[in-house]
Amino acid sequence: MSNSVIKADNIIKKYGRNYALVGVSVEIEKGRIYGLLGRNGAGKSTLMNIITNRVFATSGRCTLDGEDLLENDKALNRIYAMSESVTMPAGLTFKQAVNITADFYGGFDKDYAYSLAEKFKLDPKKRLSALSTGYLTVSKLILTLASGADFLFFDEPVLGLDANHRDLFYRLLVERFAETQCGVVISTHLIEECENLVEDVIIIDKGKVLAAGKTEDILTDGYSVTGAKSLVCAYCQNKEVLCMKNIGTISSAYLKGTPENVPEGLEISRPDLQQVFINLTGEEGEQ
Numbered sequence: 001m002s003n004s005v006i007k008a009d010n011i012i013k014k015y016g017r018n019y020a021l022v023g024v025s026v027e028i029e030k031g032r033i034y035g036l037l038g039r040n041g042a043g044k045s046t047l048m049n050i051i052t053n054r055v056f057a058t059s060g061r062c063t064l065d066g067e068d069l070l071e072n073d074k075a076l077n078r079i080y081a082m083s084e085s086v087t088m089p090a091g092l093t094f095k096q097a098v099n100i101t102a103d104f105y106g107g108f109d110k111d112y113a114y115s116l117a118e119k120f121k122l123d124p125k126k127r128l129s130a131l132s133t134g135y136l137t138v139s140k141l142i143l144t145l146a147s148g149a150d151f152l153f154f155d156e157p158v159l160g161l162d163a164n165h166r167d168l169f170y171r172l173l174v175e176r177f178a179e180t181q182c183g184v185v186i187s188t189h190l191i192e193e194c195e196n197l198v199e200d201v202i203i204i205d206k207g208k209v210l211a212a213g214k215t216e217d218i219l220t221d222g223y224s225v226t227g228a229k230s231l232v233c234a235y236c237q238n239k240e241v242l243c244m245k246n247i248g249t250i251s252s253a254y255l256k257g258t259p260e261n262v263p264e265g266l267e268i269s270r271p272d273l274q275q276v277f278i279n280l281t282g283e284e285g286e287q
């Protein structure tokens with residue numbers, strides 16, 4: 001039997017005259033970890049919010065296993081989205097937040113949630129309003145990991161977390177993924193941190209999908225060539241150049257495909273995910 005899949009088909013979202021998404025189509029399969037990468041304002045949150053019905057698309061359709069997700073509580077219950085913005089009333093304690101989430105998500109694992117709270121040293125009796133930014137994020141991460149949903153969406157999951165907690169989160173996520181084979185989407189700017197984690201990448205920019213596919217395919221589908229400007233320009237003739245940068249007399253071009261007949265004097269390198277992102281979007285992801 002094939003894995004469950006969320007499909008977003010030709011999603012357009014307009015705010016007034018501005019387009020937040022311009023015909024976005026993506027597939028998210030259960031049992032895979034996706035990195036949703038894009039610069040500020042690229043449309044990442046809008047896409048996740050449309051899939052989960054927090055925002056409605058201007059046009060286009062989202063489905064889960066072929067069923068329309070629009071106002072479909074049963075299907076939506078199979079997705080848990082941790083959002084950057086606070087979604088629980090701040091007056092609640094973490095314990096109350098656990099109980100409320102468990103009421104909505106039948107597969108919620110309270111024991112697991114409390115075991116995670118212990119690992120992060122989060123006191124379940126504390127009110128959410130009394131938590132630091134980092135611990136508020138921790139509380140949301142725990143609710144997401146313990147939700148038991150088939151698909152877990154994380155929007156900037158490590159916001160405000162210190163290095164130890166970030167590391168702990170990534171380890172717990174991998175463990176949970178291995179146990180449950182859920183589908184995971186991580187929307188983040190911290191590309192280097194999640195590079196080894198994400199099997200699939202969706203890069204969006206200005207509301208459009210620039211690249212989507214297996215991380216290794218995306219990494220091997222392009223290369224950088226660096227050297228004297230005249231040599232680089234000559235080499236790039238009749239090739240698909242995705243990005244070109246000049247520093248004085250030296251040029252660096254990012255090309256699609258694999259290198260061939262490279263003349264002497266040019267250096268070839270394979271960019272990592274962060275560099276691919278920069279090359280495609282023309283901007284450095286935040287560190």
Ligand SMILES: Nc1ncnc2c1ncn2[C@@H]1O[C@H](COP(=O)(O)OP(=O)(O)OP(=O)(O)O)[C@@H](O)[C@H]1O
Binds near residue numbers: 015020039042044
């Ligand atoms: N409620 C809204 N009203 C008007 N414009 C909006 C609204 N929400 C989002 N936008 C616009 O839609 C575009 C996409 O925003 P979105 O929040 O999806 O980007 P993002 O990739 O998640 O960005 P970030 O990484 O900064 O959170 C941006 O231009 C944003 O200003």
